[in-house]
Amino acid sequence: MTTRLLLTAAVVATLSACANTPSMPMSMSMPMYSQAALPDAVKVPAGHAVVMETVGVGEITYECKAKTAMAGEFEWAFVGPKAVLNNRSGRTVGSYYGPPATWEAADGSKITGAQLAVAPSSAGNIPIQLVKANPAMGMGAMNGISHIQRVATKGGVAPAMPCGATSMGQKQVVAYQADYIFYKAK
Numbered sequence: 001m002t003t004r005l006l007l008t009a010a011v012v013a014t015l016s017a018c019a020n021t022p023s024m025p026m027s028m029s030m031p032m033y034s035q036a037a038l039p040d041a042v043k044v045p046a047g048h049a050v051v052m053e054t055v056g057v058g059e060i061t062y063e064c065k066a067k068t069a070m071a072g073e074f075e076w077a078f079v080g081p082k083a084v085l086n087n088r089s090g091r092t093v094g095s096y097y098g099p100p101a102t103w104e105a106a107d108g109s110k111i112t113g114a115q116l117a118v119a120p121s122s123a124g125n126i127p128i129q130l131v132k133a134n135p136a137m138g139m140g141a142m143n144g145i146s147h148i149q150r151v152a153t154k155g156g157v158a159p160a161m162p163c164g165a166t167s168m169g170q171k172q173v174v175a176y177q178a179d180y181i182f183y184k185a186k
Contacts, residue, residue: 033181035149039119042130044147044183052141052182056096058083059173060126060156064163076158079171085180094141096180101131103148103180109140113148126156126176144184152179 032050035043061079085094085103094105104110113131121128129150136142156176163170 038128038151041117042119042128042149044130044149047186048146048183049186050181051184053088054085054093054180055088056083056085056178056180058096058176060176061171061173062158063171064167064169066168074163074165074168076163076172103142105141107140109136109138109142111136111142111145121153124155124157125153126178128153145182146185147183149181150178151181154178
């Protein structure tokens with residue numbers, strides 16, 4: 001009976017300590033994302049490691065505009081994203097917005113980046129993407145991030161409704177979800 005009581009007390013103390021400890025980075029708390037199944041064009045170069053995995057849940061805004069250099073033709077043009085970034089446990093750890101495309105951690109550090117490549121996703125979903133990060137602004141989680149992958153996309157494609165001269169300037173908001181995987185150089 002005493003052994004059981006001591007064991008229970010030890011478990012409770014351990015769980016309490018974990019609950020009061022600041023959350024550990026994603027890389028410490030779970031298996032790392034594998035990019036093995038991705039097309040080569042959107043793979044992060046060798047010499048980089050996953051340091052954070054997030055799920056972006058939000059929306060993409062499109063605007064009906066005239067096509068560039070194509071008189072009389074119109075299209076739904078990308079305006080920008082707005083999403084909450086959650087860790088794999090569902091806790092909000094940052095946001096994603098633009099333009100310019102900006103990933104901001106809850107600690108205030110943030111990065112922008114330049115698209116290096118895209119690859120098709122499944123039908124009805126925005127493409128998979130590889131971004132080269134610019135140096136971080138502010139101190140925190142985004143310091144040292146070299147690349148961001150957008151994978152596991154759901155939704156987010158331009159509206160299917162007609163876009164023409166009578167609807168120029170109209171905006172449509174489309175729901176989407178995507179995993180954003182953050183890398184640093186080893």
